[in-house]
Amino acid sequence: MTVVGKNLAVYRGEDGRAHALDAYCCHNGANLAVGGLVKGSCLECPFHGWQFRGDDGKCMQIPYCEPSASRPSHFALYLAVYCNVVLDLVMMRFSDCIKL
Ligand code: FES
Numbered sequence: 691m692t693v694v695g696k697n698l699a700v701y702r703g704e705d706g707r708a709h710a711l712d713a714y715c716c717h718n719g720a721n722l723a724v725g726g727l728v729k730g731s732c733l734e735c736p737f738h739g740w741q742f743r744g745d746d747g748k749c750m751q752i753p754y755c756e757p758s759a760s761r762p763s764h765f766a767l768y769l770a771v772y773c774n775v776v777l778d779l780v781m782m783r784f785s786d787c788i789k790l
Contacts, residue, residue, distance in 0.1 A: 691723070693782060696769060699723035700780060701744070703731035708773040708780045709744030716749070716767055746770050 691698050697713040699722040713723045715735045725736030732741040732750055741751040747767035751757065772783045 693771075694784065697721075697723070698769075698771065699726055699733055700773075701726070701728055701733055703728060703744055705731060707731065707744070708775050709733070710771040710773050710780075710782055711742060711744065711747050712767040712769040714768075715740065715742075716765065740765075742767050744770070 691700055693710075698710045699713045700708065700710045702708050709731070711722065711733060713721050715722055715737065717735065717740055718737060720735050720737040722733050722735055722742070727734040727736070729741055731744045733744065734741045739751075739753040740749055742748065743750050747770035748763075749761045749765035752761070752765075774781045774783070
């Protein structure tokens with residue numbers, strides 16, 4: 691979905707909360723909105739399986755790295771937008787978006 695000129699991947703986590711993230715993966719630019727998989731509250735990239743947290747776009751898992759390994763801050767999506775659901779409508783508030 692494109693909102694105010696930004697391409698976003700909008701999804702519900704397994705807990706039902708709505709999330710909106712920059713659609714393009716910070717690794718090699720895959721479109722997370724096309725083939726991305728929901729894993730918990732994260733969205734998994736369809737190319738190499740990196741997982742990004744819905745709340746802030748941070749990379750939480752890389753399949754071929756130790757789970758406890760720290761991730762540099764640039765291993766994050768450029769944009770995460772605060773979402774709230776009202777009457778089944780996803781409301782996005784760009785004033786509180788996280789630009790990384
Ligand atoms: S392009 Fe997304 S994990 Fe590689």
